[in-house]
Amino acid sequence: MAVxxxxxxxxxxxxARLGRLHTAHGVIETxxxxxxxxxxxxxxxxxxxxQEMGTEIILSNTYHLYLRPGEDLIREAGGLHxxxxxxxxxxxxxxxxxxxxxxxxxxxxEDGVTFKSHLDGSTHFMSPERAxxxxxxxxxxxxxxxxxxxxxxxxxxxxxxxxxxTTRWAGRCKEAHGRDDQALFGIVQxxxxxxxxxxxxxELVDIGFPGYxxxxxxxxxxxxxxxEMLEYTxxxxxxxxxxxxxxxxxxxxxxxxxMRGVDMFDCVLPTRIARxxxxxxxxxxxxxxxxxxxxxxxxxxxxCSCYTCRNYSRAYIRHLFKAEEILGLRLTTIHNLYFxxxxxxKVRKAIAEDRLPEFRQEFFAEYGYE
Amino acid sequence: MAVxxxxxxxxxxxxARLGRLHTAHGVIETxxxxxxxxxxxxxxxxxxxxQEMGTEIILSNTYHLYLRPGEDLIREAGGLHxxxxxxxxxxxxxxxxxxxxxxxxxxxxEDGVTFKSHLDGSTHFMSPERAxxxxxxxxxxxxxxxxxxxxxxxxxxxxxxxxxxTTRWAGRCKEAHGRDDQALFGIVQxxxxxxxxxxxxxELVDIGFPGYxxxxxxxxxxxxxxxEMLEYTxxxxxxxxxxxxxxxxxxxxxxxxxMRGVDMFDCVLPTRIARxxxxxxxxxxxxxxxxxxxxxxxxxxxxCSCYTCRNYSRAYIRHLFKAEEILGLRLTTIHNLYFxxxxxxKVRKAIAEDRLPEFRQEFFAEYGYE
Numbered sequence: 001m002a003v004x005x006x007x008x009x010x011x012x013x014x015x016a017r018l019g020r021l022h023t024a025h026g027v028i029e030t031x032x033x034x035x036x037x038x039x040x041x042x043x044x045x046x047x048x049x050x051q052e053m054g055t056e057i058i059l060s061n062t063y064h065l066y067l068r069p070g071e072d073l074i075r076e077a078g079g080l081h082x083x084x085x086x087x088x089x090x091x092x093x094x095x096x097x098x099x100x101x102x103x104x105x106x107x108x109x110e111d112g113v114t115f116k117s118h119l120d121g122s123t124h125f126m127s128p129e130r131a132x133x134x135x136x137x138x139x140x141x142x143x144x145x146x147x148x149x150x151x152x153x154x155x156x157x158x159x160x161x162x163x164x165x166t167t168r169w170a171g172r173c174k175e176a177h178g179r180d181d182q183a184l185f186g187i188v189q190x191x192x193x194x195x196x197x198x199x200x201x202x203e204l205v206d207i208g209f210p211g212y213x214x215x216x217x218x219x220x221x222x223x224x225x226x227x228e229m230l231e232y233t234x235x236x237x238x239x240x241x242x243x244x245x246x247x248x249x250x251x252x253x254x255x256x257x258x259m260r261g262v263d264m265f266d267c268v269l270p271t272r273i274a275r276x277x278x279x280x281x282x283x284x285x286x287x288x289x290x291x292x293x294x295x296x297x298x299x300x301x302x303x304c305s306c307y308t309c310r311n312y313s314r315a316y317i318r319h320l321f322k323a324e325e326i327l328g329l330r331l332t333t334i335h336n337l338y339f340x341x342x343x344x345x346k347v348r349k350a351i352a353e354d355r356l357p358e359f360r361q362e363f364f365a366e367y368g369y370e
Numbered sequence: 371m372a373v374x375x376x377x378x379x380x381x382x383x384x385x386a387r388l389g390r391l392h393t394a395h396g397v398i399e400t401x402x403x404x405x406x407x408x409x410x411x412x413x414x415x416x417x418x419x420x421q422e423m424g425t426e427i428i429l430s431n432t433y434h435l436y437l438r439p440g441e442d443l444i445r446e447a448g449g450l451h452x453x454x455x456x457x458x459x460x461x462x463x464x465x466x467x468x469x470x471x472x473x474x475x476x477x478x479x480e481d482g483v484t485f486k487s488h489l490d491g492s493t494h495f496m497s498p499e500r501a502x503x504x505x506x507x508x509x510x511x512x513x514x515x516x517x518x519x520x521x522x523x524x525x526x527x528x529x530x531x532x533x534x535x536t537t538r539w540a541g542r543c544k545e546a547h548g549r550d551d552q553a554l555f556g557i558v559q560x561x562x563x564x565x566x567x568x569x570x571x572x573e574l575v576d577i578g579f580p581g582y583x584x585x586x587x588x589x590x591x592x593x594x595x596x597x598e599m600l601e602y603t604x605x606x607x608x609x610x611x612x613x614x615x616x617x618x619x620x621x622x623x624x625x626x627x628x629m630r631g632v633d634m635f636d637c638v639l640p641t642r643i644a645r646x647x648x649x650x651x652x653x654x655x656x657x658x659x660x661x662x663x664x665x666x667x668x669x670x671x672x673x674c675s676c677y678t679c680r681n682y683s684r685a686y687i688r689h690l691f692k693a694e695e696i697l698g699l700r701l702t703t704i705h706n707l708y709f710x711x712x713x714x715x716k717v718r719k720a721i722a723e724d725r726l727p728e729f730r731q732e733f734f735a736e737y738g739y740e
Contacts, residue, residue, distance in 0.1 A: 040689065044696040069664075069689045077667055077685060085681045294439075297447055311455045315447060319410065319439045326414040326696060 003141060003183035003210055005242045009351065015234060015261035016351050021057075021242055023089045023141040024181045025081065028056045030242060031258045031351075033249060033344045034091060034266040035337050039064050040074075040084040043271050044326070044333045047086045053306060053338040054345065056088060057141075059266040062134055063095035067117050067124070071137035079139035091266070092140040093246070094131040094173075096147040096187070097215070108148070110165070128172035136179050144213055145173040147187040152220040159191035166215075167203040174207060185244060187213035192225055194232045201236035211242040214262070218248045227256055234261040251280065251343055252370050255360050258347055270336035275329045277321045280339045284368045286314075288332065293318045306338035307331075373511060373553035373580055375612045379721065385604065385631035386721050391427075391612055393459045393511040394551045395451065398426045400612060401628045401721075403619060403714045404461060404636040405707050409434050410444075410454045413641050414696070414703045417456045423676060423708040424715065426458060427511075429636040432504055433465035437487050437494070441507035449509035461636070462510040463616070464501040464543075466517040466557070467585070478518070480535070498542035506549050514583055515543040517557040522590040529561035536585075537573040544577060555614060557583035562595055564602045571606035581612040584632070588618045597626055604631040621650065621713055622740050625730050628717055640706035645699045647691045650709045654738045656684075658702065663688045676708035677701075 008018040019030040035042045035050060038061045042050055050058065060080060065071065077083040080090055099106055099113050106115035112127025131146035146169050148162040170186045177184045186204040190196035204212060214233055217226045230245070237243050242263040248254070249267020257265060270280065277288040281301035286293075288300075299309035300317065308317070308331040320328030343363075350359035379388040389400040405412045405420060408431045412420055420428065430450060435441065447453040450460055469476055469483045476485035482497025501516035516539050518532040540556045547554045556574040560566035574582060584603055587596045600615070607613050612633040618624070619637020627635060640650065647658040651671035656663070658670075669679035670687065678687070678701040690698030713733075720729035 039693040039695055040686070041693075041695045041697045044700075046697065046700070064693075068693060069685070073665060073685065073689075076665060077683065083683075083686055085686075295443060295446060313447065313453075315439070315443065316410070316453055316455075319443075323409040323411075323434075323438060325409055325411045326699070327411045327416065329696070330414075330416070 002180055005211065005240065007240055011351050011356055012354065014259040014356055016258045016347075016356050017261060017263060018348060018351050019242065019263055021089075023183075025087060025089045025141055026056070028089055029348060030263040031254075031344055031347060032056055032264050033254060033340050034059045034264065035271065036060075036266055036268045037084070037086075038268070039068070040080060042337075043275065044330050045337075047084070049307075049334060050086075050337070051088070053334060054341045055337070057091060058086065058088075059091045059093065060138070060140065061095070061098065062092050062131060062138065063098035065092075065138060066095065066126075066134050067119055071134045075137040075139075081139065089142070090140040091142040092135050092138055092144065094135065094144040094146040094187075095126055096131070096144075097149050097246070099126055100149050110168075112146075128169040129176040132173045132176040132184070136177070136182065139179075140182065142183045142185060142211065143177075145170040145184060145186050145209075147189060147213075147215055149216050149219070150189065150191045152192065154191050156193055156196070159189075159193055159196055163189040163191075163196055163200045167200065167207070170204055170209075171207050174209070183210040185209055185211040185213050187215040187246070188233055188237075189216045190233070191216055192221055192229060194229075197229055197233045198236055201233055205236070205238060209241070211244060212237050213244045213246050215246050217245065218253070223253065223256075226253070227260065230257065230260040230262065249340065250370050251340070251367060252364070254340070254343065255347060255363065258351075259356065259360065270340050271333050274332035274336040277328070277332060279332050279335050282366050285370075288314065288318050288328075289321050300332075300335050301339070304335065304339065304342075306335050308335040308338075372550055375581065375610065377610055381721050381726055382724065384629040384726055386628045386717075386726050387631060387633060388718060388721050389612065389633055391459075391633075393553075395457060395459045395511055396426070398459055399718060400633040401624075401714055401717060402426055402634050403624060403710050404429045404634065405641065406430075406636055406638045407454070407456075408638070409438070410450060412707075413645065414700050415707075417454070419677075419704060420456075420707070421458070423704060424711045425707070427461060428456065428458075429461045429463065430508070430510065431465070431468065432462050432501060432508065433468035435462075435508060436465065436496075436504050437489055441504045445507040445509075451509065459512070460510040461512040462505050462508055462514065464505065464514040464516040464557075465496055466501070466514075467519050467616070469496055470519050480538075482516075498539040499546040502543045502546040502554070506547070506552065509549075510552065512553045512555060512581065513547075515540040515554060515556050515579075517559060517585055519586050519589070520559065520561045522562065524561050526563055526566070529559075529563055529566055532561075533559040533566055533570045537570065537577070540574055540579075541577050544579070553580040555579055555581040555583050557585040557616070558603055558607075559586045560603070561586055562591055562599060564599075567599055567603045568606055571603055575606070575608060579611070581614060582607050583614045583616050585616050587615065588623070593623065593626075596623070597630065600627065600630040600632065619710065620740050621710070621737060622734070624710070624713065625717060625733065628721075629726065629730065640710050641703050644702035644706040647698070647702060649702050649705050652736050654736075655740075658684065658688050658698075659691050670702075670705050671709070674705065674709065674712075676705050678705040678708075
């Protein structure tokens with residue numbers, strides 16, 4: 001079954017949309033937040049826990065899985081879904097972002113990128129064709145083109161060269177791709193240059209993809225600049241295709257992204273800060289190790305109905321963190337993911353009821369702007 | 371409700387017994403293995419996971435909870451059951467074993483033990499009265515007397531002095547204890563000296579307890595010596611009271627202990643080795659990181675029906691361990707606990723069917739003797 005996007009409703013007052021993404025492993029309601037399972041596991045979670053909290057799709061990383069355990073092993077296991085016991089949709093990124101983040105450990109040519117593994121220093125080569133081939137072996141429902149992500153800040157010259165290469169490589173990915181049950185998304189680059197964003201969007205749309213990633217944002221620039229770039233980029237993407245803002249996952253960025261027409265998001269933020277003992281609550285962030293939680297027998301968030309908040313006190317979770325017990329970070333991870341997934345549910349409801357701007361205002365009045 | 375032991379059946383061919391231990395938080399079928407939750411959490415597990423695998427009672431440690439978060443906080447939380455979200459029975463040890471294990475960090479007098487915390491070096495004092503008071507605040511269903519455990523090997527003189535003190539302290543614990551919903555167990559000491567074991571058992575039975583721990587075993591002595599000591603000690607304990615062999619949890623010791631009349635066991639072994647990637651299977655131990663599991667898509671144990679074995683391959687679990695992912699040790703912990711709890715279920719069934727010696731033989735033919 002081919003992946004298909006169904007546009008359900010457009011908000012009259014913002015650029016937000018409601019949609020449904022149909023895949024071989026189920027339907028995803030958009031706008032959606034995707035928890036990240038870098039190494040074929042969303043850190044500290046089981047698939048059942050992810051499902052119970054309402055996860056519809058997860059992201060996994062081609063770069064990491066290619067290096068360990070290798071795509072051949074995952075193919076032999078029957079594909080990534082079966083290997084990790086997750087039968088709902090999966091999106092894999094292409095490894096482009098990771099490979100370009102390696103800095104002096106990589107060498108770029110038109111053909112592809114030679115890089116050294118962060119695990120053992122061994123030398124590897126990744127190209128649009130290889131990235132696509134690996135993602136076909138992994139078997140995710142949505143895969144991403146191999147792109148060059150310019151860091152922030154970058155010169156106009158470098159940003160332009162990177163976007164041109166990204167366009168050429170996107171064409172080669174499309175050429176190399178051959179699985180009907182997978183959708184290959186292109187990735188818009190162009191850094192913080194309005195006209196380059198527009199050019200990248202136009203060139204990728206010319207090649208034609210069933211969905212578009214927006215890359216090169218949330219790389220260190222001010223949030224207002226990111227929002228501005230979204231305002232230039234999104235309107236140039238086809239109305240009937242999903243738009244995926246890569247690597248973004250704070251509550252404010254999710255809401256602001258949705259209002260600018262984004263349908264999909266992913267980020268390690270909720271799981272990473274959870275493991276450090278920071279949780280998101282309806283009244284902002286809470287650092288669980290702080291002394292004022294010592295004898296606080298209330299839940300993390302008294303408006304939350306996740307497994308953690310239904311069963312455990314701040315005092316207990318603080319004890320678990322002080323004692324370095326694994327259950328502590330399991331409970332905060334459950335809570336943070338539930339918080340973001342529930343936020344997206346509320347956002348979808350607000351779009352459906354034509355009250356997204358009001359919802360936004362109510363949310364930030366309590367949560368604060370990060 | 372007072373704790374009550376019901377003797378259901380005695381094996382005609384061995385000293386094994388079937389029983390039921392009634393507590394305010396539910397009934398425990400004996401012989402039973404108790405998973406250890408040292409710091410108010412069985413490492414890496416939720417209460418629901420423990421229940422799903424058939425856990426009837428867990429053990430927690432007074433020494434650790436006294437130091438962190440402190441018994442006052444747990445009392446304020448509504449007791450240990452509520453603090454940790456576990457509504458089935460709990461047994462707490464007295465802290466005696468931990469305090470005496472501190473070596474040069476402690477000083478013993480007739481009154482009690484002065485020791486330095488392993489956490490921050492602060493000085494503390496523990497006595498029979500304090501250990502009992504703390505355990506009353508924690509509120510476990512079964513609590514243990516504060517005893518002096520002689521290391522192995524120890525001289526006859528020291529072992530005798532330790533057992534005499536253990537008897538006197540057991541009397542003081544009974545005096546200090548005042549909760550009807552808790553059972554206080556005495557602890558038999560006497561090291562590896564047959565007559566001292568007998569003397570300790572007799573003296574404690576004279577004081578009179580609703581159950582008896584057998585301490586000072588599994589402290590480094592050969593297993594056959596431990597079995598010998600059990601053979602001397604157990605027959606001197608009252609038939610109608612439960613006997614608890616402390617700190618023992620390998621499959622062979624469980625079976626051999628049951629055959630010598632033991633009703634209860636606890637040990638960190640299954641959870642500790644699980645976190646290091648070693649699992650117990652019907653054909654012996656498996657080290658999951660070993661290279662021969664790399665492409666092994668079978669479960670850890672194809673005769674096992676735990677959550678892990680129903681859903682994951684050795685190859686995937688090995689990948690999780692190589693990638694240092696938390697889900698890996700969650701899966702092996704679930705498996706090892708399920709393995710031991712299921713072993714005890716089979717042992718109880720074998721006693722009921724008068725075939726424990728045959729079961730023992732069948733089990734070791736496959737598992738091997740550790």
